[in-house]
Amino acid sequence: xxxxxxxxxxxxxxxxxxxxxxxxxxxxxxxxxxxxxxxxxxxxxxxxxxxxxxxxxxxxxxxxxxxxxxxxxxxxxxxxxxxxxxxxxxxxxxxxxxxxxxxxxxxxxxxxxxxxxxxxxxxxxxxxxxxxxxxxxxxxxxxxxxxxxxxxxxxxxxxxxxxxxxxxxxxxxxxxxxxxxxxxxxxxxxxxxxxxxxxxxxxxxxxxxxxxxxxxxxxxxxxxxxxxxxxxxxxxxxxxxxxxxxxxxxxxxxxxxxxxxxxxxxxxxxxxxxxxxxxxxxxxxxxxxxxxxxxxxxxxxxxxxxxxxxxxxxxxxxxxxxxxxxxxxxxxxxxxxxxxxxxxxxxxxxxxxxxxxxxxxxxxxxxxxxxxxxxxxxxxxxxxxxxxxxxxxxxxxxxxxxxxxxxxxxxxxxxxxxxxxxxxxxxxxxxxxxxx
Numbered sequence: 001x002x003x004x005x006x007x008x009x010x011x012x013x014x015x016x017x018x019x020x021x022x023x024x025x026x027x028x029x030x031x032x033x034x035x036x037x038x039x040x041x042x043x044x045x046x047x048x049x050x051x052x053x054x055x056x057x058x059x060x061x062x063x064x065x066x067x068x069x070x071x072x073x074x075x076x077x078x079x080x081x082x083x084x085x086x087x088x089x090x091x092x093x094x095x096x097x098x099x100x101x102x103x104x105x106x107x108x109x110x111x112x113x114x115x116x117x118x119x120x121x122x123x124x125x126x127x128x129x130x131x132x133x134x135x136x137x138x139x140x141x142x143x144x145x146x147x148x149x150x151x152x153x154x155x156x157x158x159x160x161x162x163x164x165x166x167x168x169x170x171x172x173x174x175x176x177x178x179x180x181x182x183x184x185x186x187x188x189x190x191x192x193x194x195x196x197x198x199x200x201x202x203x204x205x206x207x208x209x210x211x212x213x214x215x216x217x218x219x220x221x222x223x224x225x226x227x228x229x230x231x232x233x234x235x236x237x238x239x240x241x242x243x244x245x246x247x248x249x250x251x252x253x254x255x256x257x258x259x260x261x262x263x264x265x266x267x268x269x270x271x272x273x274x275x276x277x278x279x280x281x282x283x284x285x286x287x288x289x290x291x292x293x294x295x296x297x298x299x300x301x302x303x304x305x306x307x308x309x310x311x312x313x314x315x316x317x318x319x320x321x322x323x324x325x326x327x328x329x330x331x332x333x334x335x336x337x338x339x340x341x342x343x344x345x346x347x348x349x350x351x352x353x354x355x356x357x358x359x360x361x362x363x364x365x366x367x368x369x370x371x372x373x374x375x376x377x378x379x380x381x382x383x384x385x386x387x388x389x390x391x392x393x394x395x396x397x398x399x400x401x402x403x404x405x406x407x408x409x410x411x412x413x414x415x416x417x418x419x420x421x422x423x424x425x426x427x428x429x430x431x432x433x434x435x436x
Contacts (some may be wrong), residue, residue, distance in 0.1 A: 006416070007378075007382060007387075007388060007389040007390070007416050008052050008053075008240070008273050008275055008388060008389030008390075009051045009052050009389055009390060009392065010051065010052055010053040010054070010055050010098075010100070010240075010242075010275060010389070010390070010391045010392065011042070011046045011051055011053070011054050011055065011391075011392045011394075011401065012054075012055045012056075012057060012277065012391055012392065012393045012394075013039060013042050013043070013046075013054050013055065013056060013397060014056055014057045014058075014080065015033050015076055015077055015080060015397075016028050016029075016030070016032055016033055016076050016396065016397055017394050017395050017396040017397040017399075017400060018279045018360075018361050018362050018364065018393040018394060018395055019279070019296045019359065019360050019361070019395035019396060020075070020076075020300050020304055020305070020308060020358075020359035020360075020362075021296045021297070021299035021300050021304075021359070022076060022296070022395060022396045022397070023076035024296075024299045025295075025296060025299075025396045025399065027396060027399045028396055028397075028399070030076070031079075032397075033076070033079050033080050033081070034079050034080075034081065036086070036089060038397075038398070039081075039086055039090060040090065040093050041398055042054065042397060042398050042401060043090045043093070043094050043097060044093065044094060045398065045401055045402070045405065046097055046401065047094050047095070047096055047097040048405075049404075049405045049409055051097060051392075052097070052098055052389075053097060053098030053099070053100050053129060054090070054097060054098070054099060054100070055100040055101075055129075055131065055222075055242075055391060056083040056086065056087065056100070056101045056102065057102050057131070057224075058080075058082075058083045058101065058102035058103070058104075059135070059137065059140065060104060060107055060135070060140050060143060060144075061137055061139035061140035061142070061143045062078065062139055063077065063137050063139065063140075063311075064077045064078060064307060065307055065310045065311070066307075067306075067307060067310050067315050067317070068303050068306055068307070068315065068317035069303070070301070070303040070304075071303045071304050071306065071307035072307075074301055074303060074304040075304060075307065083101035083102060083103075084101050084103075084116055084117075084120060086101075087099040087100075087101050087120060087124075087128075088119075088120055088123055091120065091123045091124035091125075091127065092123075094124075094127075095125075096127070097127065098127050098128075098129055098220065099120065099124055099127050099128055099129065100128075100129030100130070100131055100220065100222055100240075101129070101130070101131060102130075102131040102133050103116075103117075103130060103131070103132075103133075104133050104134065104135040104140070105132060105133070105134055105135075105155070105158060105159040105162040105163070106134050106135040106140070106149075106150055106155050106158065106159070107135055107140060107143075107144045108162075109203075110162050110165035110166045110169065110203055110205055111165075111169065111205060111207075111209070113130065113162075113166050114165075114166045114169035114170055114209055115169075115209060115210070115211060117129075117130045117166075117219045118170060118209060118211040118214050118219070119211060120219070121214035121215055121216055121218075121219045122211070122212075122214055122215065125215055126214065126215030126216045128214070128216070128219040128220070129219055129220035129221070129222050129239075129240070130166075130219050130220070130221055130222065131222040131223070131224060131242070132159065132163060132221060132222065132223045132224075132230075132233060132237075132238070133224060133225070134155045134156055134158075134159045134230070135149070135155070136149065136311075137149070137311070152334070153229070156227065156229030156230065156233075157201070157202070157229075158202045159229070159230075159233060160229070160232070160233055161200045161201065161202050161203055162202070162203065163221070163233055163236075163237050164198075164237075165196070165198050165200070165203050165205050167218065167237065168196045168198060168205075168207070169196060169205070169207055169208070169209040170209065170213075170214065170217075170218040170219070171194055171213075171218070172193065172194055172195070172196070172207055172208030172209040172211075172213075173192060173193060173194070173208065173209070173212050173213045174192035174194075174213065175213050175217075176189070176192065177189050177192035177193060177212065177213070178212055193208055194207075194208065195207050195208050196208065220239045220240065221237050221238050221239050221240075222238060222239065222240040222241070222242065223237075223238040223240075223241050223242075224241070224242040224243075224244075225244075225335060226243065226244070226254060226335040226339075227334070227335050231257070231258055231261065232261070234258060234272065235258060235261035235262055235264065235265060235267075235272070236265045238272060239271070239272065239273065240272070240273045240274075240275060241258065241272060241273070241274045241275065242275055242276075242277055242391050243255075243274055243275070243276045243277070243387075244276065244277050244336075244339070244363070244364050244365070245276060245339070245365065245386075246339065246343055246365050248380060248381055248384055248386050250339075251276055251381060251386035251387065252384060252385050252386040254274075254386075255274050255385055255386050255387065256385065258272070258274060259272070259274075273388040273389055274387060274388050274389075275387065275388060275389040275390055275391045276365065276381065276386070276387050276390060276391065277361075277364040277365065277390070277391045277392075277393050278361075278364065278365050278366070278367055278378075278390050278391070278392065278393065279360060279361030279362075279364055279365070279366045279367075279393045279394065279395050279400075280366075280367050280368075280374055280392065280394065280395075280400065280403075280404060280408070281293045281360075281366065281367070281368040281369075281395060282369075282370075282371065282374065282400070282403040282404060282407050282408060283369070283370060284370065284407070285370060286368070286369050286370060286373065289368045289369050289370065289373075290368055292395075293360060293366075293368050293395075296360065296395060296396070297356060297359065297360065300355075300356075300359045302321065302352070303317075304359070305352070305355035305356065305358075305359055306321075306351075306355060308355050308358045308359055308362070308363070309340075309351070309354065309355050309358065311336075312328055312336055312337035312340055312341075313325070313326065313328045313337065313340075314328065314329060314330070316351055319351055320350075320351070321350065321351050321352040322350045322351070322352055323350060323351060324344075324350065324351075325340075325341065325344040325345075325349060325350070325351055325354050327341065328341065336363060340354065340358070340363070343357065360395060361393055361395065362393070364393055370407075371407040371408045371410070371411040372411055374408050374411075375408060375411045375412050375415060378390060378412065379415060379416075382416070392404060
């Protein structure tokens, strides 16, 4: 008998869900994104379902543009909690599930990130993960003393060095450096301290980190995005990659490209898990699932829909909404702009139709159907060489999570065995794994 396939399942729990109109859904509490009780329920439900991790994406500035005017007042992508503070609180009410949060390499210093995530790893008993991003919005620059965002290639160059410094700081102490011998008065073995003394183009960091080696050795490292520079960082250092592709052929090509880069760094293909994001609209029947999708889409005003295209295409309010999608003059998120334009060209979408493909999942892939339809889709991606697992992005929270647990998990468990992502969990902690 062949060994059952192991997959990873993460849950993205930002805002009130991944649909632009999530806050208007009858089941949603519009103010939930500021309430600990909301996230506590989500994290504990995900843990009881034996998902591998919960994930909090983050931006350090208000990214929703009021373009066209009226968009901002209709958006729930506004109020949110600082991720590490929230995950630290969640670590005290969960036991096994991984806790992953974003920190920008552009608007932090390596010592900050190394120290904070090492602390979370200790507080959680070895469940911390860092999602590596470079940031992209001009508003973030203006929140951190800059008039303009750092040039594209330069910020990835900084990110690569940043990651190496953080890894070095996490290696400041050997696992048995703490002696704690009261009789001799020796607290630690300084021969097992490794001072970094890093001097590079972007950073000068002496070290060591003032936190003992963490339960995982180092927190899990996650990378998101399809930029070539980001893929290089992922191939060298990441344990997990969150990818975003609309079709399996593009996903398969990305998967093969990234896995092929690993031998350069002495890594095996299975050492990096690629987990595409997916937003699921789940129904007992296909008609019920489609009705949920349509219900939410009807709650999206054109002003809000156009704002979701602004970062990729600029202000399109002067164009015919039912006309063709123009070439983006200067996209802020280049990889996403290229994907969206290719989608519009392939399917001959109008501007209105294109924003209708983004608002249900913040630009990510959506699957609409029954539990069997959804697991069929997942199986195609897994067995087709396009995924090792999935980052679930429910359209409405907690409703989408509850539906996934009730309907999809039983079908998924019948076919697959989940893979525990966090190393401390993989080493033998009970309770991890969506099908464990």
